[in-house]
Amino acid sequence: MTEQEISAAMAQAINEVREKNPMAPSITNTVTQDFVANAQLAVGGSAAMLYLADECESIAKIAPAFYINMGTAMPFYEETLPKAAQALQANQTPWVLDPVGIGLSSLRTDILKQFKEFKPTIIRGNASEIIALAKLWGLIEDTGGQVRGVDSTEKVSSAKAAAIELAKFTGGAVAVSGEEDFVTDGKEEILCAGGSVLFTKITGSGCALGGVMAIYLTVASPFIAALTATTMFNLAGIKAAATVEAPASFKLNFLDNLYKLTADEAANNFRVVGSFEKLFDGMFKEV
Amino acid sequence: MTEQEISAAMAQAINEVREKNPMAPSITNTVTQDFVANAQLAVGGSAAMLYLADECESIAKIAPAFYINMGTAMPFYEETLPKAAQALQANQTPWVLDPVGIGLSSLRTDILKQFKEFKPTIIRGNASEIIALAKLWGLIEDTGGQVRGVDSTEKVSSAKAAAIELAKFTGGAVAVSGEEDFVTDGKEEILCAGGSVLFTKITGSGCALGGVMAIYLTVASPFIAALTATTMFNLAGIKAAATVEAPASFKLNFLDNLYKLTADEAANNFRVVGSFEKLFDGMFKEV
Amino acid sequence: MTEQEISAAMAQAINEVREKNPMAPSITNTVTQDFVANAQLAVGGSAAMLYLADECESIAKIAPAFYINMGTAMPFYEETLPKAAQALQANQTPWVLDPVGIGLSSLRTDILKQFKEFKPTIIRGNASEIIALAKLWGLIEDTGGQVRGVDSTEKVSSAKAAAIELAKFTGGAVAVSGEEDFVTDGKEEILCAGGSVLFTKITGSGCALGGVMAIYLTVASPFIAALTATTMFNLAGIKAAATVEAPASFKLNFLDNLYKLTADEAANNFRVVGSFEKLFDGMFKEV
Numbered sequence: 001m002t003e004q005e006i007s008a009a010m011a012q013a014i015n016e017v018r019e020k021n022p023m024a025p026s027i028t029n030t031v032t033q034d035f036v037a038n039a040q041l042a043v044g045g046s047a048a049m050l051y052l053a054d055e056c057e058s059i060a061k062i063a064p065a066f067y068i069n070m071g072t073a074m075p076f077y078e079e080t081l082p083k084a085a086q087a088l089q090a091n092q093t094p095w096v097l098d099p100v101g102i103g104l105s106s107l108r109t110d111i112l113k114q115f116k117e118f119k120p121t122i123i124r125g126n127a128s129e130i131i132a133l134a135k136l137w138g139l140i141e142d143t144g145g146q147v148r149g150v151d152s153t154e155k156v157s158s159a160k161a162a163a164i165e166l167a168k169f170t171g172g173a174v175a176v177s178g179e180e181d182f183v184t185d186g187k188e189e190i191l192c193a194g195g196s197v198l199f200t201k202i203t204g205s206g207c208a209l210g211g212v213m214a215i216y217l218t219v220a221s222p223f224i225a226a227l228t229a230t231t232m233f234n235l236a237g238i239k240a241a242a243t244v245e246a247p248a249s250f251k252l253n254f255l256d257n258l259y260k261l262t263a264d265e266a267a268n269n270f271r272v273v274g275s276f277e278k279l280f281d282g283m284f285k286e287v
Numbered sequence: 288m289t290e291q292e293i294s295a296a297m298a299q300a301i302n303e304v305r306e307k308n309p310m311a312p313s314i315t316n317t318v319t320q321d322f323v324a325n326a327q328l329a330v331g332g333s334a335a336m337l338y339l340a341d342e343c344e345s346i347a348k349i350a351p352a353f354y355i356n357m358g359t360a361m362p363f364y365e366e367t368l369p370k371a372a373q374a375l376q377a378n379q380t381p382w383v384l385d386p387v388g389i390g391l392s393s394l395r396t397d398i399l400k401q402f403k404e405f406k407p408t409i410i411r412g413n414a415s416e417i418i419a420l421a422k423l424w425g426l427i428e429d430t431g432g433q434v435r436g437v438d439s440t441e442k443v444s445s446a447k448a449a450a451i452e453l454a455k456f457t458g459g460a461v462a463v464s465g466e467e468d469f470v471t472d473g474k475e476e477i478l479c480a481g482g483s484v485l486f487t488k489i490t491g492s493g494c495a496l497g498g499v500m501a502i503y504l505t506v507a508s509p510f511i512a513a514l515t516a517t518t519m520f521n522l523a524g525i526k527a528a529a530t531v532e533a534p535a536s537f538k539l540n541f542l543d544n545l546y547k548l549t550a551d552e553a554a555n556n557f558r559v560v561g562s563f564e565k566l567f568d569g570m571f572k573e574v
Numbered sequence: 575m576t577e578q579e580i581s582a583a584m585a586q587a588i589n590e591v592r593e594k595n596p597m598a599p600s601i602t603n604t605v606t607q608d609f610v611a612n613a614q615l616a617v618g619g620s621a622a623m624l625y626l627a628d629e630c631e632s633i634a635k636i637a638p639a640f641y642i643n644m645g646t647a648m649p650f651y652e653e654t655l656p657k658a659a660q661a662l663q664a665n666q667t668p669w670v671l672d673p674v675g676i677g678l679s680s681l682r683t684d685i686l687k688q689f690k691e692f693k694p695t696i697i698r699g700n701a702s703e704i705i706a707l708a709k710l711w712g713l714i715e716d717t718g719g720q721v722r723g724v725d726s727t728e729k730v731s732s733a734k735a736a737a738i739e740l741a742k743f744t745g746g747a748v749a750v751s752g753e754e755d756f757v758t759d760g761k762e763e764i765l766c767a768g769g770s771v772l773f774t775k776i777t778g779s780g781c782a783l784g785g786v787m788a789i790y791l792t793v794a795s796p797f798i799a800a801l802t803a804t805t806m807f808n809l810a811g812i813k814a815a816a817t818v819e820a821p822a823s824f825k826l827n828f829l830d831n832l833y834k835l836t837a838d839e840a841a842n843n844f845r846v847v848g849s850f851e852k853l854f855d856g857m858f859k860e861v
Binding site: 030033034037038041042047048049050051052054055058059074076251252253254255256257259260 | 316317318319321322358359360361362388391392393394395487488489490491532533534535536538539
Binding site: 317320321324325328329334335336337338339341342345346361363538539540541542543544546547 | 603604605606608609645646647648649675678679680681682774775776777778819820821822823825826
């Protein structure tokens with residue numbers, strides 16, 4: 001895709017979501033559900049969180065997109081998550097996976113192994129999580145290393161190969177979040193800068209990003225959905241950090257800016273790897 | 288009731304809650320618990336959320352009012368919800384039901400069918416939910432139609448007959464929330480306008496409204512409790528929307544205004560059906 | 575400890591947390607998880623919430639500190655909580671217990687009885703909860719009395735003896751929260767004033783306080799951790815209440831101030847019992 005094509009596709013996704021108010025239901029962690037739902041609503045989507053296996057199964061069949069974040073796994077997730085993922089694939093419902101907490105328990109490992117077969121349309125995680133998932137699925141060599149709970153111990157750049165292999169395997173997109181964000185569909189590779197260090201001082205921005213990717217996935221390709229959500233978050237973060245300097249104010253301003261950002265602003269602030277032009281101070285850089 | 292009687296009863300409810308700090312425990316969805324609790328506290332009440340069947344059963348016996356919101360049903364709700372509702376009725380504890388997610392699964396349908404016998408004191412929902420519940424309980428004819436997850440596909444006015452039938456059946460009150468809000472006890476019918484479109488850009492205002500109705504239900508009749516909570520929300524929403532224009536700021540300002548509203552302001556801003564007088568710009572209209 | 579020693583230890587704890595970004599995982603109630611996590615992040619720590627027994631068990635072994643808040647108990651807590659507490663003690667991982675909801679059900683009573691053996695490093699609760707726990711563990715005479723859900727029916731001062739007995743028994747620290755806050759390790763006794771009445775108009779400040787104590791517990795003694803967290807909360811509350819007058823704004827400003835407070839400000843604003851000097855208007859008083 002040319003830069004112009006990407007830009008146009010992003011603008012269309014942003015506007016279409018605001019017109020159609022599409023719902024992307026979630027199975028997501030209890031800590032950040034409020035933030036995820038409010039971020040989904042702020043960009044123009046609609047939210048619903050579910051736990052029951054049969055509800056997730058039946059909604060997975062009719063929803064235009066779905067979000068699974070493994071955050072705070074509960075005992076009944078053993079039944080709910082595989083059933084939901086199976087229904088998603090069987091009905092070709094696109095879905096976003098956030099493998100947060102990968103490696104914490106045998107239940108998570110078992111479920112994530114099963115997810116290989118159900119091929120999530122977008123995988124979003126921090127560098128450690130993306131590397132761990134690529135290893136779990138046998139797509140890159142397992143050379144050890146570890147994940148610290150929900151925080152990454154790796155730089156985004158170190159997960160580049162893992163992300164590309166995952167995207168090639170699923171045929172969808174992978175987004176690695178961190179100080180910069182790497183988005184790829186296995187062919188296109190974009191490294192987005194921007195955001196704010198204050199994102200690390202509030203809980204749930206990664207979860208909310210995954211939820212918003214699911215919203216854009218209702219109207220766009222996996223790659224454009226992942227890139228659009230990432231760009232919206234980075235820009236809204238830059239704007240928020242420009243006016244406030246503490247975390248609670250930042251979260252409020254970030255959500256407000258997510259709601260107020262225009263399609264033009266967002267669509268003209270991304271960067272294809274290989275070329276280089278600063279469109280927004282500190283916003284993009286080459287891979 | 289005359290307009291003056293309603294006004295006086297509303298003012299008394301608002302003041303009495305602020306003096307007594309009554310607690311209305313809840314079984315409510317995990318997405319919006321923080322918002323529900325903070326709204327209950329903002330009007331002067333106290334909050335407690337519970338999941339265990341025996342805890343809900345024992346609290347249902349001694350609480351002055353209770354709130355059941357079916358939002359994010361978990362497997363153990365199969366035991367918790369019927370036991371709680373049974374204890375509420377057996378002890379004549381008034382309670383508010385929000386049948387959100389009606390029709391999503393057989394578990395919800397089974398539980399909501401059982402609730403017919405336990406007669407919730409106030410039922411609050413959007414138009415689609417109120418119509419679906421009236422159909423499920425055989426109070427109006429089932430002519431098809433559907434609910435889209437947590438969003439209404441129907442206008443408030445289309446749920447008027449369903450609301451009145453439900454209220455007549457329970458002997459309590461029913462509130463249909465939407466662009467306008469319809470409140471009835473089967474005899475009185477009030478249509479409240481006001482609020483703000485920004486309520487649709489934040490998650491949980493309907494849940495919070497139900498929780499606040501339960502707080503007022505500790506000191507007032509079902510009809511007055513439903514009307515007072517609805518009016519407080521509409522006024523606080525109008526005030527918030529007058530100073531901010533994005534969702535996160537709106538939510539914050541809304542909660543602050545809920546806390547600051549005087550009994551006089553709220554009690555003088557409702558409208559009995561049949562008469563017409565604008566007390567607050569755009570606030571009320573005839574049914 | 576002299577006042578200078580306490581002051582130095584507090585300053586060191588505050589700075590060390592900001593440098594090291596330590597994680598204190600939690601099993602905590604679903605209502606206030608967002609607030610707990612954001613408070614932990616605001617002081618410089620990191621958060622993770624868990625439910626599964628095996629995950630809690632394995633994390634309890636490697637975490638530098640842990641937080642158990644019994645708020646919204648779910649059925650599987652029967653397995654999760656004892657396993658977590660056992661692993662915490664077996665691995666000498668320091669942990670904070672908030673016995674909220676004590677007495678609500680047999681499950682809570684059974685679990686809290688088991689916790690006596692596992693000796694929580696810090697116990698934080700309101701006066702009613704601290705008295706109830708000391709009675710349950712047979713450390714003070716049970717003369718009746720009761721807890722009203724999550725709210726205290728007792729003054730902080732009435733829980734002084736119970737707090738001291740609990741601290742002597744565990745060898746750790748106990749903090750009683752209320753209009754003033756009493757912190758003791760069984761020898762030192764400090765009564766901290768400050769805070770704001772607006773803390774009673776938002777949900778979860780007690781839960782968040784327990785979570786922040788767990789963060790400081792990763793780098794400090796139980797007594798210093800409990801005192802540092804209490805002082806940070808009181809000061810941030812005073813600062814927030816000085817600029818806003820409604821609950822949602824207060825919560826936002828409180829979190830922002832928690833992030834902005836310097837180690838000097840906090841470390842110079844506590845008071846050892848027996849001496850008396852006002853370091854901050856209304857902030858401290860003698861026991």
